[in-house]
Amino acid sequence: MVFFIPGPLxxxxxxxxxxxxxxxxxxxxxxxxxxxxxxxxxxxxxxxxQGEVRQHVNIFIGDENMRDCGGx
Amino acid sequence: xxxxxxxxxKNGAALLLVGTIKGAFFLSSDRSRERWETSGPHxxxxxxYSVAYDGRAGRQRIWAASTxxxxxxxxxxxxxxxxxxxxxESAPVKFPxxxxxxxxxxxxxAAGSEREPDKMYCGVxxxxxxxxxxxxxxxxxxxxxFDHRHRSQWQPGGGGLCLHTIVPDPAxxxxxxxxxSTGGVYRTDDGGASWQARNQGLRADFHPxxxxxxxxxxxxxxxxxxxxxxxxxxxxxxxxxxxxxxxxWQEISSGVPSDFGFPMVAHPHDPDTAYVFxxxxxxxxxxxxxxxxxRTRxxxxxxQPLSAGFPEQASxxxxxxDAMEADSLEPAGIYFGTRSGKLYGSRDEGESxxxxxxxxxxxxxxKAAAL
Numbered sequence: 450m451v452f453f454i455p456g457p458l459x460x461x462x463x464x465x466x467x468x469x470x471x472x473x474x475x476x477x478x479x480x481x482x483x484x485x486x487x488x489x490x491x492x493x494x495x496x497x498x499q500g501e502v503r504q505h506v507n508i509f510i511g512d513e514n515m516r517d518c519g520g521x
Numbered sequence: 522x523x524x525x526x527x528x529x530x531k532n533g534a535a536l537l538l539v540g541t542i543k544g545a546f547f548l549s550s551d552r553s554r555e556r557w558e559t560s561g562p563h564x565x566x567x568x569x570y571s572v573a574y575d576g577r578a579g580r581q582r583i584w585a586a587s588t589x590x591x592x593x594x595x596x597x598x599x600x601x602x603x604x605x606x607x608x609x610e611s612a613p614v615k616f617p618x619x620x621x622x623x624x625x626x627x628x629x630x631a632a633g634s635e636r637e638p639d640k641m642y643c644g645v646x647x648x649x650x651x652x653x654x655x656x657x658x659x660x661x662x663x664x665x666x667f668d669h670r671h672r673s674q675w676q677p678g679g680g681g682l683c684l685h686t687i688v689p690d691p692a693x694x695x696x697x698x699x700x701x702s703t704g705g706v707y708r709t710d711d712g713g714a715s716w717q718a719r720n721q722g723l724r725a726d727f728h729p730x731x732x733x734x735x736x737x738x739x740x741x742x743x744x745x746x747x748x749x750x751x752x753x754x755x756x757x758x759x760x761x762x763x764x765x766x767x768x769x770w771q772e773i774s775s776g777v778p779s780d781f782g783f784p785m786v787a788h789p790h791d792p793d794t795a796y797v798f799x800x801x802x803x804x805x806x807x808x809x810x811x812x813x814x815x816r817t818r819x820x821x822x823x824x825q826p827l828s829a830g831f832p833e834q835a836s837x838x839x840x841x842x843d844a845m846e847a848d849s850l851e852p853a854g855i856y857f858g859t860r861s862g863k864l865y866g867s868r869d870e871g872e873s874x875x876x877x878x879x880x881x882x883x884x885x886x887x888k889a890a891a892l
Binding site for chain 2: 504
């Protein structure tokens with residue numbers, strides 16, 4: 450699975466704009482958990498303490514915003 | 522993380538830390554405080570509500586809390602005056618999941634007393650206190666205050682429901698005062714395990730009971746280090762003084778053009794001297810457009826306007842609660858930053874003023890230290 454990382458978050462991925470994570474074909478939540486294991490600095494910048502995606506962070510699966518297609 | 526410019530102050534220098542809504546700026550001078558070097562912006566584009574300096578135990582550490590509009594709030598420290606910063610992977614200050622809360626802002630970073638050189642505090646929104654016992658490496662929620670029976674009845678003030686003021690006691694490590702808008706003043710005498718509202722005599726003009734046990738919109742509390750039981754307070758309405766560590770408060774508003782304002786600054790040495798920046802309560806700017814700091818030399822019995830060096834023309838300025846500060850030098854320096862991005866300073870206890878910096882983003886906080 451390939452994640453495309455926006456510019457301001459690339460300081461947490463060693464400057465990489467794309468990172469490939471072997472996360473299988475599970476849910477978005479499982480894929481993000483795998484991403485955050487590899488790059489732990491991304492987690493608190495994407496979600497708050499309650500695990501909610503921050504208001505001005507959008508996660509797209511292909512062209513679809515996860516907020517419009519069932520969340521995690 | 523590299524700042525574009527950085528300071529390299531010598532021992533004995535004066536240091537000013539200025540937080541703004543778009544980053545932080547630092548200034549240093551020799552003890553004359555005549556010429557200032559400036560560095561910044563640090564954390565460009567991020568809101569910096571709180572900055573602090575920790576010079577205890579041989580440290581020369583600057584703290585800053587940055588809030589990115591998308592990626593949340595982080596606490597950072599620098600041991601080289603802002604040249605490099607910690608950039609933690611995980612947010613150091615965060616609510617435990619079981620609380621159901623998430624951090625909005627860090628309103629105040631405070632070093633504990635000299636007697637506890639590794640103690641640090643953060644006051645946050647939603648209103649809560651965090652502490653560190655290892656000089657800021659790890660942080661935990663102070664449950665004694667978070668679980669207080671009053672907490673569900675605290676209401677957000679204009680800036681949000683925040684714990685914005687932390688006042689350690691230099692003589693008593695078990696005692697700490699905090700102020701919450703709107704909750705009022707709370708004090709612990711057992712190191713944070715239990716907390717008591719300490720608002721007797723403080724007005725709440727918007728409340729059916731004008732003198733409730735809690736719920737006052739306290740804007741700032743300042744303690745004189747030479748006389749720790751004496752506190753000065755700028756309330757939403759009224760100036761107050763306590764000579765018994767907050768057990769009771771006496772109003773000292775006589776002689777100011779408005780009893781509304783945000784900052785309250787205690788003189789670093791003289792317990793009878795304090796400074797305020799009165800604001801017209803509706804416009805929340807300097808009354809009649811006249812830029813004036815007010816100073817008392819007699820513990821609030823009278824207040825005198827200070828204006829030498831301020832603009833003659835109309836200046837509708839606002840100074841926020843953490844944006845005025847005294848240094849610890851002799852004579853004391855007094856500094857304030859405005860929402861219009863000006864930084865003013867006095868190196869003679871307020872007798873004369875000059876514009877140190879102009880063109881900053883809106884100033885949220887000003888802290889001073891002597892190295």
